[in-house]
Amino acid sequence: MTALLDVRGLRVSLGRGRARTEILHGADLTVAPGEIVGLIGETGSGKTTLARAVLGLVPPSAGTVAIDGREVSGLRGRELRAFRRGGAVQYVFQDPLRSLDPDRTVADTLVEGLAVRGGRGRAELRAAAEEAARHVSLPPDLLPRYPGELSGGQRQRVAIGRAIAVDPRLLICDEPVSALDASTRITILELLLRLRETRGLGVLLITHDLGSLGGVADRVVVLYHGQVVETGTTEEILLAPRHPYTRLLVTSVPSITDDQPPDPAARRALREQVRALADLPRTSGA
Numbered sequence: 001m002t003a004l005l006d007v008r009g010l011r012v013s014l015g016r017g018r019a020r021t022e023i024l025h026g027a028d029l030t031v032a033p034g035e036i037v038g039l040i041g042e043t044g045s046g047k048t049t050l051a052r053a054v055l056g057l058v059p060p061s062a063g064t065v066a067i068d069g070r071e072v073s074g075l076r077g078r079e080l081r082a083f084r085r086g087g088a089v090q091y092v093f094q095d096p097l098r099s100l101d102p103d104r105t106v107a108d109t110l111v112e113g114l115a116v117r118g119g120r121g122r123a124e125l126r127a128a129a130e131e132a133a134r135h136v137s138l139p140p141d142l143l144p145r146y147p148g149e150l151s152g153g154q155r156q157r158v159a160i161g162r163a164i165a166v167d168p169r170l171l172i173c174d175e176p177v178s179a180l181d182a183s184t185r186i187t188i189l190e191l192l193l194r195l196r197e198t199r200g201l202g203v204l205l206i207t208h209d210l211g212s213l214g215g216v217a218d219r220v221v222v223l224y225h226g227q228v229v230e231t232g233t234t235e236e237i238l239l240a241p242r243h244p245y246t247r248l249l250v251t252s253v254p255s256i257t258d259d260q261p262p263d264p265a266a267r268r269a270l271r272e273q274v275r276a277l278a279d280l281p282r283t284s285g286a
């Protein structure tokens with residue numbers, strides 16, 4: 001089966017002049033249709049940069065990004081704008097309050113992407129907003145409200161509803177639940193599971209919290225200092241991590257270590273190993 005998202009040997013450099021640094025050193029990653037893949041890595045490891053490269057917001061210096069078998073990393077100008085407008089890849093931010101227009105009602109926000117495309121009248125957009133709200137379980141009485149009048153979980157539902165209204169193939173969710181309380185987190189993650197079932201969406205779920213991927217992600221890709229150091233099913237990663245950084249992450253997941261509290265000396269040793277790895281010269285992808 002053709003991967004929905006196929007990232008190969010992706011290198012991205014950011015910054016200007018002498019401050020320009022390579023952030024991604026040859027990353028490989030795939031997402032199949034209907035698959036939820038967790039992309040995990042500590043802060044600054046390059047997760048958002050990878051997502052921005054997939055969206056065509058930063059050009060790679062090497063490597064390719066293909067969506068549904070079509071290479072999109074080389075698109076420029078009009079072709080790139082058409083790809084973005086087409087909405088095959090949608091991005092959901094960590095903090096919906098910052099990504100939602102405070103002066104736009106929920107109804108108008110949900111159909112932002114459709115309205116930009118044009119060709120739909122008010123009644124049609126209204127019906128599309130109601131449908132999007134249903135998909136993300138937002139009660140219809142919230143449609144006339146503004147983002148500031150919603151809870152954090154409701155705002156995240158609006159952001160996800162807006163993303164799926166344009167019928168994307170791939171949803172990239174960047175820390176979608178880290179600003180939410182525990183029970184709201186679960187409802188948002190359940191929503192992603194349901195959307196993958198009902199719409200066959202592929203989801204790239206970016207997080208620095210391995211614990212939030214259990215029960216949601218089919219596979220996990222571990223990014224460390226701009227390199228993919230380990231990829232496996234969620235079970236493999238949680239139960240038999242191979243890379244020292246992944247092992248360190250796993251010892252931080254409370255549900256796994258509840259029965260056996262982590263040995264502080266073993267954790268210290270792992271942390272030293274990981275620190276030593278960070279000092280190694282960068283090589284090409286894992």
Ligand SMILES: Nc1ncnc2c1ncn2[C@@H]1O[C@H](COP(=O)(O)OP(=O)(O)OP(=O)(O)O)[C@@H](O)[C@H]1O
Pocket residue numbers: 014015016023041042043044045046047048049050208
């Ligand atoms: N526009 C930019 N110019 C120069 N460096 C940048 C730019 N944007 C990001 N970086 C650097 O790239 C590295 C990776 O950043 P990125 O945001 O991709 O990490 P991340 O894994 O998503 O982190 P977080 O979990 O904190 O969001 C960081 O060292 C960051 O400082």
